[in-house]
Amino acid sequence: MDRPAAIAQIREAAKNIALQFMKIHPALPGLNDAETMGDCIKALHEMTVQIEIIKKKVGKLERQDDSTIL
Numbered sequence: 001m002d003r004p005a006a007i008a009q010i011r012e013a014a015k016n017i018a019l020q021f022m023k024i025h026p027a028l029p030g031l032n033d034a035e036t037m038g039d040c041i042k043a044l045h046e047m048t049v050q051i052e053i054i055k056k057k058v059g060k061l062e063r064q065d066d067s068t069i070l
Helices: 003-031 034-069
Strands: none
Touching: 003 034
């Protein structure tokens, strides 16, 4: 797999993960447990931050590739 294909695959996977995270949040009140809900919200936030780091690193690498072509 070449770099552009890898970047596209990573971007798509990150997008899908983020969409799945958005499905978890609205279901949390149904647990009827404040502590679990709070812990889950915290974990979702931390995982979202990590996904954003991946997206930023891949974007930086992609821009770096673009600049070497010119």
